[in-house]
Amino acid sequence: MHHYMKIKRVPELLERITDPGARILCGGTDLVVKMRSGAIDPTLLLDISDTEALRGIEGKEDRLIIGAATTVSEIIADRLVAEKLPLLQTVLRTLGSTQIRNRATLGGNLVNASPAADSAIPLLLYQADVNISGIHGDRRVPVEDFLVAPGKTTLTSGEFVRGVSIPAPNAAFGSFFHKVGRRKAMIIAIASLGALVSMKDDVINEIRLAAGSVAPRPIRMRELEQAITGKLVTKALIEHAKTMAINSVSPIDDVRASADYRREVIGELVARVMRDAVSG
Template identity: 40%
Template sequence: MKPFDYYEPTSIGEACSLLGELGPAASLLAGGTDLVVRMKRGVSEPVGVINLKTIPGSNEIALEGGNVRIGALTRLADLAVSPLIRAKLPALALGADSVGTPQIRNLATLGGNLCNASPCADTAPALLVSEASLQISGRQGTRQESIASFFLAPGKTTLSAGEIVTAIIVPVPSLLTVQTFIKLGPRKSGDISVVNTAVSLSFDGGRCARARIALGSVAPTPLRARETEAWIEGQEASSIDAAEAGRRAAEEVRPISDLRGSQEYRKEMVSVLTERALSSLLQKL
């Protein structure tokens, strides 16, 4: 690994100042499971590494009013077993539990998984279906951004110079909400998703009042199948055709062919995974 200067800020303000001064030559270190590997391979050669873990209090999960607030440095292993997350945001617990291996989940953080902006990030679909937003600090103060607009392209987000994601704010779904997450990869552990999907359905008087389907690894950024969602909404639970929803979702994605799967295979798997996720949720009602 190429040597670098190393910083241990003790507040978000100090970290933002450092990041602003050092500019694009600096990298933020959270769990390190991506950054350390990239530095070893020479893909990233930062002049300065700013360790965010020396800032106290950025790894807490709390219920605040109608929202769950998750500190950006919350480790994926903690997210996966948190009683609050499992009860209120089960798709996120499942997504967090699908990343990498147990050892990686003991290091990797939610903020890191999102800020890498990988199209296959396993925590992104669950946050998209729950319409989460990100709390972002910069030298000019703080702002909040919807996760739906945060990702721009592989590895690119709307974060500007000197900005740091400090927390993820997730509205608690209504009581009659069911959620799930499914990941497809060649191995059950340690693999990168070929396709992943999160589905959240909310019901009111027997009808689906809100349908959310998010898919990963099928476009330059994780995305929602908005037309399929609109087609499901308003239908009675007993009349929702999960297979037809799957076919419709497959028409909304734009996958590429790469070493993990062809475009055609991914589209087919979007159909299968969406159908499976919907069927399993409809059975739970």
């Protein structure tokens, strides 16, 4: 059986974080499920859900800093986020259910490092950095490099996620998000696609695409972005983008869908975003 410790201040966390078998607990919406299924068996739980220094949302110059222990519901209700990072709210509204969003945290969703992590899509698109602290000091890593593989991040022993630093885009982006699953609530995406697009007439001025559940980690589709930037959106370009998208992902077969189906879906979602960007 594990021991439990409520962390009030960050120094207490640093003191215990390297204890053998220690795990950080926050909302518990992933961790408690894994503990009960026997997938993990921590001996010490360090609960940061009431650690004030790791909670909250603040604007600093052109960036928003969101504490790791801030809940998804708090982010959805925040005015500053609504104004600066609307796509973050659009995506987080689709995460879990009301009960889950009231407990789940941004930091938790990131360190869980699921290939389907909803929060990763807007964070990749907004080019956020992960603020990491640890017994050897602080460092900052782009979200794109932070997520490595299913359940794996670049966190090393003695480190934890303090929060996320997100630059508010200065360009006027249209934002798009599609998540495909069997129902709207409580699903883990079969495939998802988010996009920030700025158009000049029907020409793509700038585009950022991020996809979930089609690779070992949520990914930016940089090659595809480059291939269609500066181009006039035509039927032929959409077809080309679709093919590129299908070939650029590496999904797996699992209980939710086959790899082939996921490839088809991601191709279609890319086409949908491009069509909507033109008509919008």
